[in-house]
Structure formats: structure tokens, C-alpha cells
Amino acid sequence: MRFEKIIGNESILKSLEDMVLADRINHALLFEGPAGIGKKYTAKVFSKSILCEDEVDKPCGICPQCKQFDSDSNPDFLFVEPIGDVIKKEQIQDLIEFLSIRPFDSKYKIALIESFDKATTEAQNAFLKTLEEGPDYGIIILLSENNKNILETVLSRVKSYYFAPIESSKIIEYLVDNYNITDKEANFYAKYSNGSIGLAIKMAKDPDFNEKRLKNLEIFHRALMGEKDFVLSEIKSFKDQDNIDLVLDMYLSWLRDLLIYKETKDRFYLYNSDLEKKLVGQSNLDYEFINYVKEKIIKLKSILKFNVNKDLALDLFFIDILEECQ
Numbered sequence: 416m417r418f419e420k421i422i423g424n425e426s427i428l429k430s431l432e433d434m435v436l437a438d439r440i441n442h443a444l445l446f447e448g449p450a451g452i453g454k455k456y457t458a459k460v461f462s463k464s465i466l467c468e469d470e471v472d473k474p475c476g477i478c479p480q481c482k483q484f485d486s487d488s489n490p491d492f493l494f495v496e497p498i499g500d501v502i503k504k505e506q507i508q509d510l511i512e513f514l515s516i517r518p519f520d521s522k523y524k525i526a527l528i529e530s531f532d533k534a535t536t537e538a539q540n541a542f543l544k545t546l547e548e549g550p551d552y553g554i555i556i557l558l559s560e561n562n563k564n565i566l567e568t569v570l571s572r573v574k575s576y577y578f579a580p581i582e583s584s585k586i587i588e589y590l591v592d593n594y595n596i597t598d599k600e601a602n603f604y605a606k607y608s609n610g611s612i613g614l615a616i617k618m619a620k621d622p623d624f625n626e627k628r629l630k631n632l633e634i635f636h637r638a639l640m641g642e643k644d645f646v647l648s649e650i651k652s653f654k655d656q657d658n659i660d661l662v663l664d665m666y667l668s669w670l671r672d673l674l675i676y677k678e679t680k681d682r683f684y685l686y687n688s689d690l691e692k693k694l695v696g697q698s699n700l701d702y703e704f705i706n707y708v709k710e711k712i713i714k715l716k717s718i719l720k721f722n723v724n725k726d727l728a729l730d731l732f733f734i735d736i737l738e739e740c741q
Contacts, residue, residue, distance in 0.1 A: 417474065418460055421453050422589055422612050423581035428457065430576070435464045435473055440523065441574045443546050443555040445531075447562050448578030451613025455529060457578070458556045459484075462492055462525045465554065480521060490519040495528045500720055502534035507541045514545065514553040523552050531557040532564040533720075539566045546572040580610020594619045606686050607668065614661070629690075631662045632669055636693050638733055639700065639708070641740030646733055654729050663716050670709050673697055708736055 418428050434440055446454040460474065463484045469475035476485070483489035493513045495506055510526050518524045528534075534542075546555065546569065557573060559565060583605040589612065590601040596619055608615035618624045634653055637645045656662060668686045675684050677698050682688050715732050719725060 417476075418457075418464070421457055421460065422585050423453065424457075424578050427576050427578065431457070431461050432464075435461070440465060440554055442549060442553065443557070443573040445557045445559060445562075445565075445570070445573040445575045446578060447559045447575060449580060449609075449611055450560055451608070451611030451615075451617075452578050452581055453612060454558050454578050455527075458527050458558060462527060462554075462556065465523055465525060466491060466521045491521045491524045493524075493526045495526065497530050497533045500533055502528065502531060502538050504535060504537040504541050507534070507538045511541075511545050514549060514555075517550075518552055523554050524550075525554045525556065527556045527558070529558050530560070532559040532561045534565075536566070539569050543568055543572065581612050582610075586610075586612050586615050590615060590619050609664075609668075627656075628665055631656075631665055632687065632690065632693075635666050635669055636690075636697070638736045639697055639740070641737060643737050646737060650730065650733060654726055659719060659725070659729070660716060663712050666712055667709065669694075670705055670712075673700065673705055674702070677702070704739065707739065711735060 418432055421428055446458055448454055463481060464473040466480045466484060466489060467474040468478040468480050474481050474484075476482075480489060480491075484492060487494075493510060495502065495510055498506065510528070514524055514526060516524075545553075549555065555573075557565075562570065562575075583602070586605040586608065587598065587601040590596055590604060591598060594601075594616075596604075600619070604615045604618045607618065621627075631653070634646060634649045637649075653662070672685045672687050672694050676682075676694050682691050685691065685694065687694065711732060715728060718728060
């Protein structure tokens with residue numbers, strides 16, 4: 416777990432490394448950006464470096480602090496994640512209590528909160544005083560995919576870093592160097608991941624990914640064609656999948672390809688270039704319908720993050736598309 420193993424966002428990494436070496440750590444930081452681009456890994460490397468006992472080589476990986484960190488037993492580090500897709504007020508109160516006790520073995524105590532954009536309003540409000548007037552030894556790192564869900568009063572109290580999607584060339588190089596795949600496969604995963612190295616790695620490690628992609632896109636393709644009987648017969652297998660959010664991203668990639676092909680007629684820019692014939696067959700769909708479906712998917716992705724009836728939401732999604740095709 417080292418800074419040099421992180422791909423992309425070099426300027427942020429340099430800033431964090433300099434902060435550690437100078438021992439001038441910001442009290443509260445926010446790492447924002449899309450999923451799968453290394454925010455959590457970077458935050459953990461940063462935290463480990465702060466707690467490391469080595470004077471120069473941080474994190475050294477061999478001092479007691481580093482070993483405790485790697486075994487998830489460092490008493491001066493607290494990791495908080497959502498419970499049922501929500502960060503609750505009680506979790507923030509536990510964090511505040513954690514920071515109220517002086518460090519055991521380090522100069523600092525660090526609290527890292529994953530998906531802070533899922534914190535309730537009550538949880539965020541309970542955090543304000545600590546963010547502004549926390550102890551000198553306390554460091555708070557928040558991770559977020561969507562700052563729109565974070566109160567302005569919180570945002571004004573943290574130093575923000577935006578993690579941008581990673582360049583395709585860097586993802587391709589990393590995949591070829593670390594996984595047994597060809598340049599062509601790596602190029603496909605890099606395009607399809609849309610700058611998320613975490614997603615690219617997940618696809619590269621899944622031998623069945625392409626088969627799943629083709630099956631899911633077939634259902635979506637038939638839905639856009641209004642083939643009601645086929646789609647309704649396949650909905651159950653669609654809903655039984657673990658990662659519906661990834662499947663919906665596949666659908667967004669299909670609509671993206673449709674819009675690009677309608678504009679350029681050039682397969683070079685297509686994510687799903689292996690399915691060009693089907694894309695061509697749907698290029699007569701009008702912009703209004705394509706954008707209507709796109710908004711439906713974006714809305715569905717959003718509501719599925721909360722405690723909704725997933726099966727009902729997915730049924731209604733396909734029924735709405737099929738009815739719009741009539």
C-alpha cells in the first residue's frame with residue numbers, strides 16, 4: 416500500500432505526500448469523485464503514511480503502526496461505512512467520541528468515512544462542531560461520489576480534492592501489466608469503465624463479464640424495440656443479478672453509443688463496437704426517446720440506492736419503456 420501504486424490524479428497525490436512530509440495535515444478533507452477511481456485506497460495510504468513512525472519512507476510498511484494498520488487493528492484509525500446505505504447520526508456520535516480520546520501510539524487520530532454523501536441531515540449537522548473545532552490531533556477524511564447531497568455548512572469546513580476519471584492509456588497499461596489479457600481486451604475494458612480503474616479491474620477479473628454484458632444488452636435492445644413478450648420473460652433473470660447498478664451503466668453506454676452513431680456514423684468512438692449492427696438497427700430511434708430512456712435510467716440508479724422495492728422499480732422501468740415504444 417504505497418502512493419506510487421496509485422494510478423492517476425498525480426497532482427492530488429503530490430499534495431498529500433507533501434502534507435505528510437511537512438507534517439502539516441489539514442484537519443478535515445473531502446475526497447470527491449466517481450466510484451472506482453481510487454479515493455478510498457488513496458485515503459488509506461494517506462492515513463497509513465500519517466501514522467507511520469518512519470521519518471522519511473512513509474508508509475514504510477514495517478513499523479508497528481503500519482503493521483497494525485494493515486491488520487485493521489491500529490487503535491488510532493477508525494473506518495466508518497454506511498449501515499443499510501445510510502450514515503446515521505449514531506455513527507457520527509461514536510466517531511466524535513473516538514476523537515475525544517487522545518491518540519494511543521501516534522501523534523494523530525484519523526477517522527475515515529466512506530460514502531459521506533449518504534449521511535443523513537441529522538448526522539451531518541451533528542458533525543459540524545467537530546469539523547470546525549475538533550482536537551488538534553484529530554484528522555477527518557470524507558469520501559463522496561456526489562457533493563450535492565452534502566450540506567453547504569459541511570463543505571465550507573473541509574478542504575476538497577476532486578478525483579477525476581483516469582485516462583484510458585493508464586488503465587490499459589495497468590491492466591496489461593497486471594492481468595493476463597491482450598491490448599485489445601484492455602482497451603475495451605478501459606473504454607467501458609469510463610475512467611474507473613476499479614470497474615476496469617473488476618471486468619478484467621471476471622471471465623464471464625462479456626457473456627453477461629451481451630445478455631443484458633440483448634434484453635435492453637429488445638426493450639427499445641418494443642418486444643414485450645421477450646423482455647417480460649427475461650425480467651426475472653435480470654433482477655436476480657447482484658450488481659444492477661453496473662448493468663444500468665451498460666444501458667447508459669448503449670444509449671451513449673446510439674447518440675454518437677446518430678451524429679458521426681463512426682464505429683471508432685463506440686464502447687459496444689462489437690454490436691455495431693444492432694446499434695445501426697436502432698439508429699432511427701429519435702433523440703427525444705433516447706433521452707427519455709436515459710433520464711429513466713439515471714433516476715432508477717438514484718432511487719435504487721435507497722430502501723425501495725427493487726423488483727417493483729425494475730418492473731416499472733421496463734414497462735415504461737415498452738409502453739413508450741407503442
